[in-house]
Amino acid sequence: MGRRPRPPDFDAREHLLDVAIALFSERGIANTTVAQIAAASGVTSAMVHYWFQTREKLLDAVVEEKLAVAFGAIWAPVDTEHGEPLALTQGIVQRMFDVTEKMPWLPSLWLREIINEGGLLRERAFRHIPLQKVAAFAQNIARSRASGELNPQLEPLLVFNSILALVILPQATAKIWQRVNPGFSFDRATLERHVVGLLMHGMSGKPAQAAAAPARRAKRKTS
Structure with a gap:
């Protein structure tokens, strides 16, 4: 089964940021990995790195x-x-x-x-x-x-x-x-x-x- 299609105005970076924040608030930043953010967002870890490069830039x-x-x-x-x-x-x-x-x-x-x-x-x-x-x-x-x-x-x-x-x-x-x-x-x-x-x-x-x-x-x- 393929992934559900995204709406035309879907902002992948904004979606990743929102998912990361939700996980940070629930688990704490130290207990949240890039892999978990990627999995919850339905993307690969490489995509998270593509948009934010580093964990520090994600926090910024x-x-x-x-x-x-x-x-x-x-x-x-x-x-x-x-x-x-x-x-x-x-x-x-x-x-x-x-x-x-x-x-x-x-x-x-x-x-x-x-x-x-x-x-x-x-x-x-x-x-x-x-x-x-x-x-x-x-x-x-x-x-x-x-x-x-x-x-x-x-x-x-x-x-x-x-x-x-x-x-x-x-x-x-x-x-x-x-x-x-x-x-x-x-x-x-x-x-x-x-x-x-x-x-x-x-x-x-x-x-x-x-x-x-x-x-x-x-x-x-x-x-």
């Missing part, structure tokens, strides 16, 4: 053609000078979910190969993270905290870390938690509602002030 393509695009989609619209902090935060969350919806492999790959110490994409990815925008976002949070607009207990430099953890970790570990609770839904609407609810209420200055009042009353009673 993953970062430059996929991860860098994801970073840009999340951060390019952020206007840290004029944006209201809660709106900026909600926009980052929404775009991060947009990206992971288009790239469902991203959460697992992020944990395996970027966050994890020794991850094989860490240094490559770091060069493409828009650090100036991340820092400017933290400065926006700091200004709003100082003005009383946001919860005074916030640590501005950790806000984006919190967003990243809330969006990425549940998606990366969804299969584990679905085994624990098979009836729970990890669909985007559920996760996004949860993340936005936590962030908007946790970051807002009003709930923090309201929560502080009972604590102050309790302290007066014990003194």
Whole structure:
């Protein structure tokens, strides 16, 4: 039986890249061979080498053609000078979910190969993270905290870390938690509602002030 015909607009290189990324996110880069990528793609190992020459160039393509695009989609619209902090935060969350919806492999790959110490994409990815925008976002949070607009207990430099953890970790570990609770839904609407609810209420200055009042009353009673 011959191979199924490819559509006229089939992009062999893009297909190989997509298959490689899916395997990297599932097994880890170190545990994925060129032969496995070729077999999953329905081609020979020689074809993988034809398009990417070396394993290093394949990893460069993953970062430059996929991860860098994801970073840009999340951060390019952020206007840290004029944006209201809660709106900026909600926009980052929404775009991060947009990206992971288009790239469902991203959460697992992020944990395996970027966050994890020794991850094989860490240094490559770091060069493409828009650090100036991340820092400017933290400065926006700091200004709003100082003005009383946001919860005074916030640590501005950790806000984006919190967003990243809330969006990425549940998606990366969804299969584990679905085994624990098979009836729970990890669909985007559920996760996004949860993340936005936590962030908007946790970051807002009003709930923090309201929560502080009972604590102050309790302290007066014990003194």
